[in-house]
Amino acid sequence: MGDAPLADHLQVNGEGMARRGWRGARASAGVLCLLGFLSLYAVAVRTVAGQRYDAEIFGAAQRVPFGGHAQIPRVGVPLTLLGVLCGCVLVALRRRRGQAIFCAAASCLLTVAAAAAAQQVLGRPRLGAFAYPYNTYPSDHVAVTAALGLAVLMLWPRPRWFGQMLLGVVALVWMACVYNVVGFAHRPSDVLGGVMLAGGVAAVVVAVVGLGPSIPSGRQQSV
DSSP states (O other), rough: HHHHHHHHHHHHHHHHHHHHHHHHHHHHHHHHHHHHHHIIIIITSSSHHHHHHHHHHHHHTTTTTTOOOOOOOOHHHHHHHHHHHHHHHHHHTTTOHHHHHHHHHHHHHHHHHHHHHHHSSSSSOOOOTTTOSOOOOOHHHHHHHHHHHHHHHOOOGGGGHHHHHHHHHHHHHHHHHHHHTTTTOOOOOHHHHHHHHHHHHHHHHHHHHTOOOOOSSOOOOOO
C-alpha cells in the first residue's frame, strides 16, 4: 500500500516530463520552420540568383501532366481537407477535446493572417529579367491548405490510422504545391514558403497551448 503513492507520483512526474519534452520539441520545430521561411525569402526572392533559379524551376514545372486542369486540384484539395476537418471537429466536440479544437482553429486563422501580412510587408525587388512587380511570397493558397491538413492531424480521432492519414495529408498538400506552380499561380519558392509558414505557426501554437500527443491506449486524452 505504501508503494502506491510513490508509483503514482513517479507516473505523474514522468508524464509531466514527457509533456515538457513534447512542448520543447514542437517549439523548436516551429522556430526552425519560421527561420526556414525567412531564409528562403532572403535567398529566393531577395537575390538575383534566387530569382533566376526560381524562374527556371517554374518554367520546367509547366511540363507536369494535366497542367491545363490545374484549377481542379487547386480548388478540390483544400475543399477536401476542409470537409475532413469538419468531420474531425464534430467528433472532437463529442469527445470534449476543446483544447485540440482551439489549437486547430488558432493555427488556421493565424496562418491566414500571417500569409496575408507577409505578402504585404515583404517586398519583391526587381532584380533583372526574372522579376515581376508584385510579391506572391508566400502562397496564401498553399499556406491555408497546409494549415487545414495540420488541423486535421491535430484532431484525427483514430490514432491507429494516424499514419495513413498523415500520408494522405502529405499527398494532398504536395498536389496543391505542384498545381499552384503548374497553374502559373505561384513560383516554387512561394509554395514552399507557404508550407513552412503553416508548419511553423501550427507547431508554435501547439507548443504554447501545450497540446500533447494522442494516446493510443484505451484511455482517451481529455483535452
